[in-house]
Amino acid sequence: MLELSRRNLMTGGAAAAAAVTTAPLILAAANAQAAGGAVSPLTGVYAYKMGDAEIIQVFDGARTFPIPDNFIVNLSKEETAKAYAAQYMPAGQLTITFSPLIVKVGGKTIAIDTGNGLGANAATKGAVGNARHSMAAAGIDPKSVDIVLISHFHSDHINGLKNADGSPAYPNAQIMVPSVEQAFWTDESNASKANGPNKGNFAGVKKTMDGLKTTPFDAGKEVAPGITAVATPGHTPGHTSFVIASGNKSVMVQGDVTNHPGVFMPNPGWHLMFDNDAQTAEATRRKVYDMASADKMPIIGYHFPFPSAGFVEKSGTGYRLVQVHALS
Template identity: 50%
Template sequence: MELTRRHALTGAAAVAAAPLLAARPASAAAPVADKQAPSFYRYKVGDIEVTVVSDGRNTFTFEDSFITNAKKEEINAALEKAFLPRDIMTIYFAPLVINTGGKLVVVDTGNGPVAKVNSKGAAGQFADNLAAAGFDAKAVDMVVISHFHTDHVNGLLTADGTPAFPNAEVLVPATEWKFWMDDGEMSRAPAGRMQGLFKNNRNIFDAALKKKVTPYEWGKEVAPGLLAVETVGHTPGHTSYVLSSGSGKVFVQSDVTNNPNPFATNPGWHAFFDQDADVAEKTRRRIYDMVATEKLMVQGFHYPFPGLGHVEKDGNGYRVIPAPWNPTI
């Protein structure tokens, strides 16, 4: 097409005006978001679909007593090496939903609705994120508990104290159940945190669930494809799992370590919440040597979300390599 004089003049005027137009301030297309999207992540283990559902996190300043055999400066040096802030610890929480094709199974339940209120929504997110992931709590067939700490069992109840999974069978480690339901153990518990844990567990399992639980043994499948593995020390009946389907396999470690920075990089450090710290350390080294040697995928309850990765030996400790985010299932 032939360029006319009128077209040329119009084009020149537009070019001349361009700097003036560019100088005009831009206006935001939408208001700034003030919260994250619901946090859940799915992957497959053979024919089994796993959904990691975030319960949020707890961030706090710590003192020397947090890790009983390491000084604060040592801990801060480890945090700085991992590009984390000094004097601050963050603990993440990530229950699982396992769809075996025939059963819908929840593994651990998070901090519960009271923690959601007390933390101003930072923790206790499991119920909300469960619904956002498309699951109805009434459709859950089984709830498998790894151990009886509050961040694993308090989500068994709703805010009004009724069962959060009303149609589910609740399965608990037999050794863990025996310890926390023993009146003699309760009477000997030290004042403070341990007495509080006994009271909390009695409230949940005695009052609310009416002891309607099924104890399970180590070395057996507690749900299709979910093998219970003894990993004691953190608590007397602490349990991990091997989830298998076809050629797929993942080690669900529960609380063998807390946040891998610093507890995998420094497996000899004893956290105050390990009930038998010496046994917990031996378990940690045994399990991490095993998963590193066998190159097993590991799912960590307290790993940064979504908590799936590999473990390798790194000097006297271990390094967790997060699995790449997969946009497909």
């Protein structure tokens, strides 16, 4: 049974360091940002302080493509197209953005997910795979990263672990992965338990993870200074979110609890084709957003429009995202 609440989110080492608060985040422009704005389209960097932690969102890019059949599996393709058109996307198409995270806290530099990777950057002519370029703009050398936390094993989250030539992208980092996630995707016999879009993920996981030393972790534990892992399954069996806590402030890094917030947050019962267990993913979504809205806890979404942080409010039978704005 999924148990998600303010209390058990903060179990483990992070509880001693901080408690959830309703105080808003105070945002400040990063050095790499353009004067007069919080986001520079040239650097893809958005940074702010939260207590003693510095959070740096690095834009990996965006893909626009024709809406696949069954993209929302319990909605017709026509209704799906209307939902994305309502977000002012080109007719019959959708856009997905990708935003990994860098956290500097407790003397450590921590990456949360890695983007599509430099190989994808070349293959897509710069549409995605820009996280490393954004890190460079923020003055972050991948060799300086101490820990990489992986939320789940989909390619847009793990492919950045390697350079285009297959060498480790973070050569000095401890690569930490959810134990449930690792056990599922590294056992090819589990392909029978994966839905259609996920069956092909096993080969990609093998290619990316081969040769990398990983450290598995369990949910409910502090996995880095002030960062607690939270089980949020459904999108994948071991999908994990993270709560970053510093001082009396906290934020949840929700990974892929939902995809585009303008489409799925008002309609939490809509099921994305990439959610391996749609019913569990929906239950997770509702529990996470009920908690976030009740506690006024800000969240960061990997596929939220950049910059990818905001607050959740209940709206009708679903939710809406109120994205944050820079405060100088």
